[in-house]
Amino acid sequence: MRSVKFQFAWVSAGRLLGAALQALTLVLVARRLGPEEFGLLGAVIAAAMIPQVVCDLGLGTLILKARAIEPNNRTVAVALKLNRVTSIVGSLVFAVGVGALAFFFDSRFYWMLPLAVWVGAEKNADVSAGVLIADGRAHLSSVLLFGRRAMILLSTIGFLALDFNAAFAFSLASAGSSLVAAVVTGVLVSKRVQPARLGGVRRLLERARPYWIHSMATQVRSVDTLATAALAGPVQAGYYTAASRVTNPLRIVPTSLAAVLLPELARSSGVMSASTRKGIIALLIALGGLFAVLAAGAPWYVPLVLGSAYDGAILPLQIVLIGLVFGSAASMLVSVLQARGLQASVGRISIGSSLVYLVCLAVTAPVWGATGAALSLSLSFIVQSLLLLTRTLRAPSRLNRAREKVSA
Template sequence: MSQPPPEPRGLPRFLPASLRNRIAPLLAAPGFSNTLWLFGDRLLRMGVGLVVGVWVARYLGPEGYGLLSFAGSYVMLFSALALFGLESLVVRELVTRPDQREAILGTTCLIRCAAGLAAYLLALPLLLLIRPGDSAALLLTALLGSSLLFQSLEVIDLWFQSKVRSRFSVCARSVAFLLSSGAKLALVLSKASLTAIAVATAAEALLTGLGLIVAYRMAGGSLRAWRWDRGQFSRLVTGAVPMLLSGVVLMIYLRVDQVMLGALADAGQVGQYAAAVRIAELWYFVPAAIVSSVFPDLVRVREQDPVLFQDKLQRLYNLLAFLGYAVALPVTLLAPWLVRLLFGPSYQPAAPLLAVLIWAGLFANITVVRNAHFIALEWGRSLLWATTAGAAANVLLNLLLIPRYGAMGAALATCLSYWIAAHGACYAVPALRPAAAMILRALLLPRWWRNHPVHGDS
């Protein structure tokens, strides 16, 4: 007579036994607690960031908030250069060569120091070409751009990632984020200047770096042991170049809209647009969390059963499309109320922008799945092509639409370019047209709640 399975521990007894038996292996899975720490960090930033962002936006008004948002988005364009595309490469090196930790970390830190300085020195003169004579924008960019210089210390986070011990990084980042957020609230209450708020914003990068140093020492590491290694330098730089190019293209794709709006329109429109973007992008971490949780299973199934891989992939496309519609439809209807509730009457022109930008989230969801699709099939060139097409479309559409329609033109350009990157670019390459058909099926009929065969009608 077979024995019943042991009762799962640590779960409430009011849950059905079948559900507890399903959840227990997940809780015991390697890295699950690490994922919870990362998810908690994202929730903290989403909640506190929204509250603080709304306070700052209300205090500064559309013009001041627009100027701050423009400078922040402009600096973000150069963050890809400062990071130098080293993230995944360094984690891989630390996992495969743990005995060379000091050489890997030291070399990576120096590379990022040089890249961050180059990015900072490049950003300032280019801004003078974009907005000549705008001393306020130059000062804000100089302050916010200082974060590019401190990103070299975030190499410590890569070591924690390689050890699946992200709780140390999360704690350091969260403390820095809360201190910076508290400082901004205090400055708003004391009616401080826009420059002071920019200083508090920039201080987060420095505080994060200092927190990571403390966490690294608590974990037994020492920065004094780091060293430069020529072999590591050659290996890292050679491998990072394609990732660097992809990162630069991705940042252009994601942030060029506010930069171009700031260059082609007034700061007030940038502020209205930034307010709409803050609400529209509030839930973007959800699709990334869903896809990252199922990606290892997709890779495994792809090797074992290609037909099942296609079916699982179609259901994932359908699920993310369904979530996109589930968010976009109500937000479109509630946009005026949401903007008035969060940002106040002075930001009411942001409501129609939000009603348009929220639909970019549908295509952003599809893009997350499409990226996992291409990575699982090792289609790196196709992924770069689609992202580049989206970035080029974003720039061209902004140039065409912003002079005519202002902030609404930027919103329309964002939606169209997100669709091109997620779906439209796939039609230009014959090998990608089956993926385009899967995406079209998800967009037209996202039946995620039951099996949806890829081949033939259901």
């Protein structure tokens, strides 16, 4: 099995490069659309997370953990097959939702209909790639992710050169590139997993439910742009989209480590070595310093990168950067607790922190716009990380609890 450092290096590199390409793509689209239309696109992208998470059913995390503990278990094959079905359902639901928005509210949403294909294809590719990570083949997963993001960027540039509407160019590029990635990933994974009939679904969903609850609660934050648009208007949503979405690459390092930690700790029933613990602490300190520097320099690089029209995004960006320190800690603590068999506790904590977020957003966004949304997001990260840390300290790893059965 490849070492944690090797896996982490590949996953981080692939996700960082992919996120950088994604950020560059969004910057190009933002400059072409302007704050108002970019706010609409950002709201749709945020809303896309809803069918992705709802239709995931917790299968992604279950596959990652089950494959790590018992590679030949039929659970993985059944979950992958079920995931393909739910991905199609997610795409159809999203298409109906965007079509309704375009028909009843604003015809500009029609340009974003191709994102319906992206919703299902992206989810299917990411869940399938979990098998590669659990098998110690993170380099394959990283190459596939980088290739997908590069295709989206190049396709978007090509469509813009043909004078396509910028929102349509991005949507069409995302749909086509993710569909290709899903097919390629599926072929690679099918060679590593023994086929199985789609049976025992009820039992499978019962085991996946705690992971699903966590994902659902966490992804409530993904409606931030949509909620900000509704509460404070599309311009403020555009500012907030610039602050929250362009900073997504900064979350890649901690989430990459979390993705690698889960299967590794699952094999050891949640036992963490001293070197791993010190490495996590050192990483969080380094990220805190990086985020502080970026927050201080925001008044300089935001107008330079996005243009003067996005000056209103400076303060929200600084607030989000502070919150990301706590968000990074939360990502890693989630993996530790899930590896110890405490996924139910993780779900409850995620629900609580998301409720804090929604209440604060409803109060602050109408008053302070993008700044209020950023404050709400950061506060939810703080609450979540503190609760997860408390639960971790109260629950030392126990071999007989974490080594849960993975047979279907």
